[in-house]
Amino acid sequence: MVLASSKSTLPLSDTPQLTYDHSPSNISTLCNEVLKDHAIKHSSDPAECFLKSSTKHSPAGEHHTPTTVFYPTTTAEVSSIAKACHERNIAITSFGGGTSLGGALTATRGGVCIDFRNMDRILGVHDEDMDVVVQPNVGWVELNEWLEGKGLFFPPDPAPGAKIGGMISMGCSGTNAYRYGTMKDWVISLTLVLADGTVLKTRNRPRKSSAGYDLTSLIVGSEGTLALVTEAVLKVATLPVNLHVGLACFAELQTAVNVVGKVLKSGLQLEAIELADKPSIHAINQSGLGEEPLLEHPTLFLKFAGGQEIVRAQTQFVEELCKQHSAQSVEVSADKGRINVIWGARKCLGNALVAMKKSESDLFLHTDAAVPVSRMAKLVEESIRIVEGSGSGKRRGWFCANVGHVGDGNVHTAIICPKEDKDAAEQLLSQVQRLALELEGTITGEHGVGLKLRDLLVKEVGQEGVDMMRRIKIALDPKGILNPDKVVRLSANI
Amino acid sequence: MVLASSKSTLPLSDTPQLTYDHSPSNISTLCNEVLKDHAIKHSSDPAECFLKSSTKHSPAGEHHTPTTVFYPTTTAEVSSIAKACHERNIAITSFGGGTSLGGALTATRGGVCIDFRNMDRILGVHDEDMDVVVQPNVGWVELNEWLEGKGLFFPPDPAPGAKIGGMISMGCSGTNAYRYGTMKDWVISLTLVLADGTVLKTRNRPRKSSAGYDLTSLIVGSEGTLALVTEAVLKVATLPVNLHVGLACFAELQTAVNVVGKVLKSGLQLEAIELADKPSIHAINQSGLGEEPLLEHPTLFLKFAGGQEIVRAQTQFVEELCKQHSAQSVEVSADKGRINVIWGARKCLGNALVAMKKSESDLFLHTDAAVPVSRMAKLVEESIRIVEGSGSGKRRGWFCANVGHVGDGNVHTAIICPKEDKDAAEQLLSQVQRLALELEGTITGEHGVGLKLRDLLVKEVGQEGVDMMRRIKIALDPKGILNPDKVVRLSANI
Numbered sequence: 005m006v007l008a009s010s011k012s013t014l015p016l017s018d019t020p021q022l023t024y025d026h027s028p029s030n031i032s033t034l035c036n037e038v039l040k041d042h043a044i045k046h047s048s049d050p051a052e053c054f055l056k057s058s059t060k061h062s063p064a065g066e067h068h069t070p071t072t073v074f075y076p077t078t079t080a081e082v083s084s085i086a087k088a089c090h091e092r093n094i095a096i097t098s099f100g101g102g103t104s105l106g107g108a109l110t111a112t113r114g115g116v117c118i119d120f121r122n123m124d125r126i127l128g129v130h131d132e133d134m135d136v137v138v139q140p141n142v143g144w145v146e147l148n149e150w151l152e153g154k155g156l157f158f159p160p161d162p163a164p165g166a167k168i169g170g171m172i173s174m175g176c177s178g179t180n181a182y183r184y185g186t187m188k189d190w191v192i193s194l195t196l197v198l199a200d201g202t203v204l205k206t207r208n209r210p211r212k213s214s215a216g217y218d219l220t221s222l223i224v225g226s227e228g229t230l231a232l233v234t235e236a237v238l239k240v241a242t243l244p245v246n247l248h249v250g251l252a253c254f255a256e257l258q259t260a261v262n263v264v265g266k267v268l269k270s271g272l273q274l275e276a277i278e279l280a281d282k283p284s285i286h287a288i289n290q291s292g293l294g295e296e297p298l299l300e301h302p303t304l305f306l307k308f309a310g311g312q313e314i315v316r317a318q319t320q321f322v323e324e325l326c327k328q329h330s331a332q333s334v335e336v337s338a339d340k341g342r343i344n345v346i347w348g349a350r351k352c353l354g355n356a357l358v359a360m361k362k363s364e365s366d367l368f369l370h371t372d373a374a375v376p377v378s379r380m381a382k383l384v385e386e387s388i389r390i391v392e393g394s395g396s397g398k399r400r401g402w403f404c405a406n407v408g409h410v411g412d413g414n415v416h417t418a419i420i421c422p423k424e425d426k427d428a429a430e431q432l433l434s435q436v437q438r439l440a441l442e443l444e445g446t447i448t449g450e451h452g453v454g455l456k457l458r459d460l461l462v463k464e465v466g467q468e469g470v471d472m473m474r475r476i477k478i479a480l481d482p483k484g485i486l487n488p489d490k491v492v493r494l495s496a497n498i
Numbered sequence: 499m500v501l502a503s504s505k506s507t508l509p510l511s512d513t514p515q516l517t518y519d520h521s522p523s524n525i526s527t528l529c530n531e532v533l534k535d536h537a538i539k540h541s542s543d544p545a546e547c548f549l550k551s552s553t554k555h556s557p558a559g560e561h562h563t564p565t566t567v568f569y570p571t572t573t574a575e576v577s578s579i580a581k582a583c584h585e586r587n588i589a590i591t592s593f594g595g596g597t598s599l600g601g602a603l604t605a606t607r608g609g610v611c612i613d614f615r616n617m618d619r620i621l622g623v624h625d626e627d628m629d630v631v632v633q634p635n636v637g638w639v640e641l642n643e644w645l646e647g648k649g650l651f652f653p654p655d656p657a658p659g660a661k662i663g664g665m666i667s668m669g670c671s672g673t674n675a676y677r678y679g680t681m682k683d684w685v686i687s688l689t690l691v692l693a694d695g696t697v698l699k700t701r702n703r704p705r706k707s708s709a710g711y712d713l714t715s716l717i718v719g720s721e722g723t724l725a726l727v728t729e730a731v732l733k734v735a736t737l738p739v740n741l742h743v744g745l746a747c748f749a750e751l752q753t754a755v756n757v758v759g760k761v762l763k764s765g766l767q768l769e770a771i772e773l774a775d776k777p778s779i780h781a782i783n784q785s786g787l788g789e790e791p792l793l794e795h796p797t798l799f800l801k802f803a804g805g806q807e808i809v810r811a812q813t814q815f816v817e818e819l820c821k822q823h824s825a826q827s828v829e830v831s832a833d834k835g836r837i838n839v840i841w842g843a844r845k846c847l848g849n850a851l852v853a854m855k856k857s858e859s860d861l862f863l864h865t866d867a868a869v870p871v872s873r874m875a876k877l878v879e880e881s882i883r884i885v886e887g888s889g890s891g892k893r894r895g896w897f898c899a900n901v902g903h904v905g906d907g908n909v910h911t912a913i914i915c916p917k918e919d920k921d922a923a924e925q926l927l928s929q930v931q932r933l934a935l936e937l938e939g940t941i942t943g944e945h946g947v948g949l950k951l952r953d954l955l956v957k958e959v960g961q962e963g964v965d966m967m968r969r970i971k972i973a974l975d976p977k978g979i980l981n982p983d984k985v986v987r988l989s990a991n992i
Contacts, residue, residue, distance in 0.1 A: 010584070010976040012692035090504070132763060132872035175708045186706050188715070189683070198506035204962035210868040211906050212680050213940040214669045214719055215958050216947050216985050217967045221682070221715030225708050242765050269626060271736050313807045374704040378626035412705050446707040453710050464709050468698035472974070473711045479973030480966070482504040491710050 013471035014478055016493055022484040025093045026114045031072055034116070037088045038074070044085070045075040045122065056099045056117040057110050068110065070097060070117035077122045079195055079203055079234040085118060086232060086485075087201025095485050098228050100141055100167035104174055105370075106454030108227050112489040112498050118232065120169050126150060127235070135192055135209060137237050140169025156240045159184035162450070163354055169233050175225025177450040179276045179307075179350065182411025184241065186450065188224040195235035196223060199481035209237055222476075227452050228487040230480050244275060244309030248319055249343045253301035253332040257281050257388070257406070260302045261381045263322075263329050264410045268377050272318050275307035277411035278350055279384075284357065284405040291359040293352035295345045301332050305350040308336070353407055360403040360420045367423050371433050373440030374414040374449025383443055384408065387417045387436045396428050397421075414449035438463065453491045461492075507965035508972055510987055516978040519587045520608045525566055528610070531582045532568070538579070539569040539616065550593045550611040551604050562604065564591060564611035571616045573689055573697055573728040579612060580726065580979075581695025589979050592722050594635055594661035598668055599864075600948030602721050606983040606992050612726065614663050620644060621729070629686055629703060631731050634663025650734045653678035656944070657848055663727050669719025671944040673770045673801075673844065676905025678735065680944065682718040689729035690717060693975035703731055716970075721946050722981040724974050738769060738803030742813055743837045747795035747826040751775050751882070751900070754796045755875045757816075757823050758904045762871050766812050769801035771905035772844055773878075778851065778899040785853040787846035789839045795826050799844040802830070847901055854897040854914045861920055864912035865927050867934030868943025871907045877937055878902065881911045881930045890922050891915075908943035932957065947985045955986075 009018060031048075038044060047053070048071060057069040076082045089096050095115030102109065111117065124141035131154060138147065144166060147158050160171060161178035170176075172194065177186035184190075193207040196219075206219040223231050254260045257279075264277055280288075280303050288294045306322060308315045319336045326334040337343060358368050375383045387406060391397060397404045400421065408415035417436050419429045437447045437460055447460045462470050474492045478484065489498050503512060525542075532538060541547070542565060551563040570576045583590050589609030596603065605611065618635035625648060632641065638660060641652050654665060655672035664670075666688065671680035678684075687701040690713075700713040717725050748754045751773075758771055774782075774797050782788045800816060802809045813830045820828040831837060852862050869877045878900060885891060891898045894915065902909035911930050913923040931941045931954055941954045956964050968986045972978065983992050 010694065012694045012696050012974050012976075130870065130872060133870040135870070175712070177706060181706055186708075188712065198962075198966065200504065200506045202506050202962050202966070204960050204966060206963065207959060208935065208940060209870045209938040210908075210940045210943060211871070212671060212675055212868055212908060212943050214680075214866075214942045214944050214946045215940045215951075216955055216964070217720055217724075217970060218669070218682065218715045218718065219959075219963065219966060221712050222970075224712065226711055230711075311805075311808065311811075314805065317805075372708075374706055376624065376627040376629070376703045377705065378624060414704075414706060441702065444703040446702060446704045446709045448708045449704060449706050450708050452708045457709075461710055465701060465713075466698050468692075468696050469700065469713065470710070472692065472696070472698060472713060475973050476711060476716075476970060479969050480506050482506075 014475040015471050024113050034088050042081045044081050048072045068114050070111045073117045075119050075122045082197045082234050083201045083203050086197050090200045100170035101165045103163040103166045105451045106456045108454040141167045155243045157243045158240050160187045172233050173228045174452040183275050190239045192237040196231040199486050227490045248308040248338045249346045250306035250336040251346045252304045252326045252334045253299050257302040259329050261384050275309045278305040279408040279410040281406045284407050287356040287360050288349050291356035293356050294349040365423050369429050370416050370418040371436045372448045372451040375443040375445030377413045379443040380413045390435045508969040509965050518607050528582050536575045538575050542566045562608050564605045567611045567613050569613050569616045576691045576728050577695045577697050580691050584694045594664035595659045597657040597660045599945045600950045602948040635661045637661050649737050651737045652734050654681045666727050667722045668946040677769050684733045686731040690725040692725050693980050721984045742802040742832045743840045744800035744830040745840050746798045746820045746828045747793050751796040753823050755878050769803045772799040773902040773904040775900040778901050781850040781854050782843050785850040787850050788843040859917050863923050864910050865930045866942045866945040868908040869937040869939030873937040874907045884929045
């Protein structure tokens with residue numbers, strides 16, 4: 005493919021057709037070529053391949069799968085695979101923790117998969133510089149267990165099970181984003197393998213740099229479509245001291261949202277502010293994933309840390325505020341056991357919602373809207389009106405819930421429904437996503453575009469924005485071999 | 499130009515020759531075309547044009563200048579100019595505050611300049627969301643004056659006189675970066691005009707987003723080579739309360755550096771930590787730009803803010819530490835007048851150094867190295883050894899000084915010398931830059947690459963990194979009309 009035009013963007017209509025050769029003979033030749041120089045573990049077992057385009061939350065279902073999986077151990081091996089795939093027009097998807105949502109792992113064109121499971125080492129830590137050097141398959145949970153003894157921690161906290169490589173790809177965040185920012189704020193430099201096998205490091209280890217284009221930030225959130233990440237230098241933070249956790253229940257969801265609005269306006273910087281509606285709490289109780297049952301009310305989960313005076317001022321303010329808003333109950337605790345109960349309940353929420361499926365084939369559908377915090381109350385209020393007002397949920401027996409990283413305006417509206425209700429449910433969630441855009445927000449605060457949100461992305465950044473992204477994609481990956489069809493369409497019918 | 503290869507990078511040897519038509523007749527036709535639809539102020543006065551490729555610190559000298567300057571007032575006007583230039587193969591440089599260093603404003607190929615001086619309005623503020631919408635020629639000093647009444651402020655603080663558009667282009671920072679991060683941490687979204695006149699907005703106003711490639715971060719620091727910025731949504735912070743400023747002098751520079759190391763290790767988060775060596779303080783006194791003379795010793799400038807207990811703990815710790823290190827004097831003050839004296843001295847330092855020129859033709863040369871903070875002491879120590887150890891300075895009567903945003907590992911080593919000593923001085927500064935790379939740092943922490951550092955950039959991100967940047971440049975600007983030759987070379991001889 006050539007970029008023959010002098011335009012700054014690449015409209016889909018100008019995008020030449022991509023051609024792949026995924027014939028068994030071509031893949032077989034690829035394997036021989038790659039394995040000639042490197043003894044890379046690999047497998048062509050269909051069951052194993054199927055799992056690589058599947059995730060815990062989004063089974064591959066009818067989607068395409070790769071036909072060979074490689075398990076490299078070094079950057080050089082990844083480069084060899086990419087180089088050979090580039091020469092032979094073979095698509096590459098990559099796999100880490102398998103927790104992504106939205107279809108980022110789907111091998112739309114088949115091809116091969118690079119599973120990073122054998123690149124899971126922490127390569128070094130620089131305590132004084134507050135950074136750590138890791139391979140892509142280090143999990144954030146495991147990294148934090150390792151850092152804890154050093155009094156350090158790595159803030160981005162998506163689904164447990166997520167790996168650093170996937171977290172970089174998806175530009176993820178979690179409950180700590182309100183206080184600490186998202187993944188891109190914690191990546192100093194990346195070692196990349198480009199589509200043609202070129203290896204480069206985006207920068208050294210200084211905390212700040214103006215040395216040319218910010219290649220690091222371009223790759224964070226690019227969903228594996230621009231480069232494969234084989235090593236990362238990450239910032240780490242000082243482990244919060246004097247941790248307190250709070251739990252506040254309200255009769256009405258809107259009251260909880262109003263309390264959040266006042267906390268945000270107060271200028272007090274808590275560690276986390278999370279919202280769960282009544283059905284979400286019911287799901288936690290029902291699933292048995294929490295350590296103790298919680299009162300089934302709209303609930304705020306709060307985290308405080310820092311100097312004693314700061315925490316005291318924050319907890320007093322919040323407790324008083326909750327009481328003024330007729331909270332059903334307010335609890336703040338520094339007890340380790342109680343923290344595990346309360347925050348453990350919050351952390352299991354994603355899995356608890358999935359557990360509300362009545363049948364294995366039920367679907368777990370959800371939004372990921374994020375809006376300016378001043379619009380957050382409106383987003384929650386209207387999202388509920390859209391989903392409940394339709395009456396579809398009640399009529400069809402859906403399970404609907406709202407969970408929010410409300411401190412940064414990010415709310416997930418979830419529907420669990422039989423697979424035959426997919427269109428009806430998606431139509432409602434699409435209304436919620438459009439609402440987020442009207443409120444000057446985004447369709448995806450932390451989950452990424454994947455396959456699902458590509459057309460809505462046009463509503464968010466305009467056709468010009470998407471066409472600029474496509475121009476970058478095809479400039480860096482002219483054959484479209486890296487995770488094709490994600491983020492931006494490369495052809496009209498896939 | 500076409501990107502005919504299937505590579506992921508664009509080596510200089512594969513870059514086809516760019517052709518521009520800067521003939522008077524083509525420029526004249528351009529003006530007629532642009533002015534047909536828009537009444538845009540413009541000038542072809544050579545003296546006026548000359549100023550647009552000049553900066554306070556880096557006069558254009560022998561460099562090329564544009565032959566026409568446009569003063570547009572809207573995004574649509576900027577788009578019209580870009581579109582017409584794109585059609586007619588005319589290069590565009592842009593101009594804001596004119597404070598940049600390193601040649602980013604030099605019109606290497608001639609062409610036209612877009613001066614943003616008539617796009618200097620603050621378009622709106624969202625108090626609750628802590629963001630502000632501005633045109634590119636709003637100055638950070640003026641923005642902060644305007645925000646002060648609302649209890650807000652915008653942290654990035656490069657040279658006074660810098661405008662938001664230029665600050666975005668250069669990915670700048672300043673004394674607040676240690677505490678608040680750099681420009682890229684404060685930009686939420688940008689309205690862009692691409693090389694072919696395409697207009698787009700990189701995103702809405704949510705605080706976080708995973709909606710596709712991070713076009714915002716790609717543009718921040720791209721030095722006007724990828725797009726023209728016509729509007730920006732910026733984050734703002736709460737104005738620090740309980741501001742205290744500190745001044746500590748030491749007999750030896752190395753002692754001051756050691757104190758900084760201990761402050762950084764303490765985990766205390768000050769607002770700013772700045773270092774100036776003895777010659778720097780002499781320059782402040784000599785220039786008369788400070789309000790009162792300071793003791794001529796290696797000096798730390800410190801800033802503290804926050805709750806009373808926090809500030810008390812911080813100032814006590816720092817005062818004690820300075821005394822333990824035999825400080826000649828330590829002063830901490832919350833008095834407004836005294837804050838202006840102390841911090842005013844720090845802020846005038848750039849101009850005070852320039853004022854050490856003995857003749858108008860003298861050169862002000864300097865590095866912008868930034869290293870991991872654990873390497874900062876080594877960087878300062880070795881930089882002095884390189885510059886002083888050579889003996890050139892003493893022999894030739896140069897003025898040499900070291901100034902550092904030491905809290906984030908960024909140190910400027912400056913030499914003021916007669917222009918005939920250019921090569922000798924640059925050779926020493928180049929050694930300092932290479933030292934920064936050996937210390938896992940960067941050749942430019944905040945000033946950008948411009949023309950000067952292009953070849954050293956190869957040492958930092960490798961030929962592959964530079965070639966990836968060039969690939970992006972030519973993908974988005976195939977004719978190379980936007981600020982050509984900056985950041986990456988587009989031809990071997992310019």
